Amino acid sequence: MIQTNATFALGEQQVAVRDLVRRVALEKVAPRAAAIDASAEYPQDMFDLLNELGLFLLPFPESYGGANDLLSGCVAVEELGRVCYNTAYILFMQWLPIGAIIGGGTREQQDRYLPDLAAGRTRGAFSLTEAQSGSDVSGMKTRAVRDGAGYRISGAKIWCTNAAKSDFVLVAARVDGPDKSGINFFIVPTDTPGFEIGRKEDKSGARGVPSNALFLDNVVVGEEQRIGPEGDGFRSVMEALNGSRPIVAARGVGLAQGAIDHATDFISNRRAFGRTVSDFQGIRWMVADMEIQTEAARQLTYRAATMVDAGITGQAMAKAAAIAKTFSSDTAMKVASDAVQLFGAAGISAEYPIGRYFRDAKVLQIIEGTNQIQRNLIARTMLGREQEARA
CATH class of the missing domain: 1.10.540.10 (Acyl-CoA dehydrogenase/oxidase, N-terminal domain)
Structure with missing residues (x-):
């Protein structure tokens, strides 16, 4: 429905x-x-x-x-x-x-x-995550070393979504320095010598879009394949990704609404104790809360997208996008979990689609910046950076 x-x-x-x-x-x-x-x-x-x-x-x-x-x-x-x-x-x-x-x-x-x-003639992928540095980008070990007019990139990446279907990958690598300021992205065609796409992950959710490990062994790229000035490319790309985060939030809204669609249809056609399940007050309140949370997520998402369309950038945009992504994906998880409960035993059967929404929602809380990292970002815009403890 x-x-x-x-x-x-x-x-x-x-x-x-x-x-x-x-x-x-x-x-x-x-x-x-x-x-x-x-x-x-x-x-x-x-x-x-x-x-x-x-x-x-x-x-x-x-x-x-x-x-x-x-x-x-x-x-x-x-x-x-x-x-x-x-x-x-x-x-x-x-x-x-x-x-x-x-x-x-x-x-x-x-x-x-x-x-x-x-035009859909080519596809790309985006590779930032490494085994030892998921949320901690400063721990990145993949390096791009100057070599004449270009660079040699060596390292390993994990969870690169779409790489197996892509013509090129935007690979993050450390050019200089110990922190994020020394990181740039490079446009690396997938047929470049030394570039290898590893095995496909067997994922619990988002199963139709493959995620793979990447291995780079002295992959040579030209300077024209570096995005942004040396030492400044990371900042500019990540600013652009803040502008795409409302789309991630929209995926959460879609999951939550789809879970509601399936759950309301199921309980409206199911009877228990001589009554339609949707007539029980406890069930009706559950469904009402699911709708409230989803509509709130929708409006936060639309607000963040409207800010992007209005040309707003910087901290204000980063905060709005982080709020939308966090709330929408948390809502998707909560609503999908409640929807599974409404299905009862059928909710854990592969015969019904609701389990798919539950698994996909869990994925969304983790990818594109974990919700814990998004909360750190939101707090930073409110309180400033946390002070590192000194012994």
């Missing part, structure tokens, strides 16, 4: 996008969702469908054929996520390298890579 949500935060363009994507999601995406999750195979047909709809262009500048409308992007991701988290994830993964190159790349890099990404 699809419910109609309030649209006062949306303009004509966003409503049109929502209605189009909702129809396509119900007709073409929903029937594929269970099979994508079960097989853990990349759904090329869903990538092709998103490309045919022109959705790869939504959040980006009009100079590259885009609509310059992140709010529409969030609405599209929300509607896809209601029926299939993996398809929504594909859309986000196509947008992620585009946003990073727009935020930190040169005009030459943008002209070279963005048209093919926006």
Whole structure:
């Protein structure tokens, strides 16, 4: 059952996008969702469908054929996520390298890579995480050493989502210095000698979009493949990623709304003790709380996206994006957990889809910056940096 949500935060363009994507999601995406999750195979047909709809262009500048409308992007991701988290994830993964190159790349890099990404002719991935430095970026060990007019990159990465399907990966490597200021991103084609994609992780959620380890052994890249000035590229790319975080929040809103859709349909057609399950007051209050939390997450997400579209950057944007991502993914987890409870024993059966929402929601609390790290960021904008204890 699809419910109609309030649209006062949306303009004509966003409503049109929502209605189009909702129809396509119900007709073409929903029937594929269970099979994508079960097989853990990349759904090329869903990538092709998103490309045919022109959705790869939504959040980006009009100079590259885009609509310059992140709010529409969030609405599209929300509607896809209601029926299939993996398809929504594909859309986000196509947008992620585009946003990073727009935020930190040169005009030459943008002209070279963005048209093919926006048209779906190429795919990219983003690699930051290492085994010993997930949230602790300053512990990164992958290094890019100057070699003539370019660099030699050596190191290992984990959890690089989309790498196995990508033409290039944005790889973070330390150029100089012990902290984040010495880190740059490099555009590394996946067929570069010395670049190896490791085994695919067997994930509990987000199963249709592969995540792999990466190994770099003296991978040679030119200076033109470095994003941003040496020692400054990390900051510019991460600022751009703050602007994409509302899309991550929209995935949480979609998951929560989808869980509500399935749960309300189930309890409205189930009887116990001579009554329809949806008539019990305890159940009704549970569903009401699920709706309250999801609507609050939706409005925080729309607010953050609207700030991006208005050109707001810096601490104000970082805080709003972190709040939206944290609240929306926590809400997705809470709502999906309650939905499983409403299904009773059926909730833990693979025959029903609700378990998929539960597993995908857990993933979202961890990826794209753990919610603990997001809370640190929010507190830092309010209280300043925490003082390191000195013995």
